[in-house]
């Protein structure tokens with residue numbers, strides 16, 4: 001089953017049907033979509049298809065991505081989401097997105113920190129990585145603040161929204177957490 005992680009300021013849980021309108025609205029904003037795999041045409045139907053295609057009952061399956069909502073504990077207002085990709089039995093890739101009005105408040109930092117505790121301490125994973133566009137400063141600052149190591153700088157490895165882009169790979173081992 002997917003986790004429910006209670007932090008000081010919010011809950012992290014499986015994405016739910018009531019989240020989808022807000023989820024699709026922030027995903028389609030230019031500043032949110034800029035360095036992401038989706039475009040500004042991201043729609044409510046795309047969000048519904050994403051949720052329908054996710055098997056939260058088997059959370060943690062190798063090769064699968066799961067979206068976790070970051071939501072207010074009482075009002076259920078959606079602040080953003082975490083993406084969790086179980087690369088193999090021991091390694092996980094994570095992603096993170098906040099609606100613009102909830103950025104710059106430390107929410108992503110608290111959410112990723114909570115997710116790391118869950119992945120390393122509860123699921124006993126060995127290595128967590130995050131891949132970011134090298135131009136995505138807020139994303140790089142977030143993982144650097146959390147003490148991820150910069151492991152790689154791939155040059156023009158992704159043809160992305162009409163141009164070749166560079167990516168950093170950041171990683172953290174359980175022994176470094």
Ligand SMILES: CC(C)(COP(=O)(O)OP(=O)(O)OC[C@H]1O[C@@H](n2cnc3c(N)ncnc32)[C@H](O)[C@@H]1OP(=O)(O)O)[C@@H](O)C(=O)NCCC(=O)NCCS
Pocket residue numbers: 031032033035036095096097098099102103104105106107108109110131132133136138139141142145
């Ligand atoms: C990447 C992203 C999630 C980072 O969000 P964020 O809100 O900047 O990240 P944090 O939670 O670490 O917040 C840091 C900011 O909050 C401030 N802050 C306030 N209280 C804080 C606290 N208690 N702890 C940490 N930071 C705090 C920091 O000073 C910092 O402000 P600054 O950007 O002016 O320096 C966000 O920019 C985003 O959603 N981008 C669009 C999607 C995207 O590109 N995702 C990454 C794909 S790889």
